[in-house]
Amino acid sequence: MTESIVVVGAALLDEGRLLAARRSAPADLAGRWELPGGKVEPGEAPEAALVRELREELGVEAEPLERVPGQWPLRSPYVLRVWLTRLLPGSPVPEPLEDHDELRWLTHADLWDVDWLPQDVPAVRAVEEHLRAPMK
Numbered sequence: 001m002t003e004s005i006v007v008v009g010a011a012l013l014d015e016g017r018l019l020a021a022r023r024s025a026p027a028d029l030a031g032r033w034e035l036p037g038g039k040v041e042p043g044e045a046p047e048a049a050l051v052r053e054l055r056e057e058l059g060v061e062a063e064p065l066e067r068v069p070g071q072w073p074l075r076s077p078y079v080l081r082v083w084l085t086r087l088l089p090g091s092p093v094p095e096p097l098e099d100h101d102e103l104r105w106l107t108h109a110d111l112w113d114v115d116w117l118p119q120d121v122p123a124v125r126a127v128e129e130h131l132r133a134p135m136k
């Protein structure tokens with residue numbers, strides 16, 4: 001059996017909203033929305049990989065807060081693990097520097113308005129409760 005390789009995804013939260021990123025490549029994933037992040041490198045801690053990927057892809061300084069329980073299979077041998085993450089004070093605002101062509105901050109109300117990668121849907125569902133509940 002092949003060992004799985006962890007892809008870390010950030011549930012980047014700010015003021016009760018979640019950052020979604022639209023992939024620009026490869027062709028089979030382009031146009032669909034995901035949690036920013038990427039592959040953990042050999043010997044690298046997952047939280048360090050997350051900080052590195054967010055710096056490279058979005059130009060932000062971020063801090064993983066806690067892991068969202070569970071992991072979700074991607075194309076073999078990859079599995080997705082997700083961390084609730086916040087921007088550090090003074091961080092630049094996220095920009096789609098690499099891998100993405102659009103970013104959106106989603107509220108609880110519009111969380112499902114974007115076309116998430118199908119394999120991300122259960123992960124996004126697990127993050128949903130951390131978004132600010134709609135005003136009654």
Ligand SMILES: Nc1nc2c([nH]c(=O)n2[C@H]2C[C@H](O)[C@@H](COP(=O)(O)OP(=O)(O)OP(=O)(O)O)O2)c(=O)[nH]1
Pocket residue numbers: 007008009029034035036037038039040074075078080099117119120
């Ligand atoms: N980052 C990220 N990747 C995802 C998600 N869902 C999903 O299927 N993937 C896939 C896309 C890629 O095949 C793989 C992660 O690769 P990546 O391209 O983001 O990672 P990376 O920057 O480390 O990649 P590389 O170009 O250095 O190989 O996982 C997701 O929510 N976030």
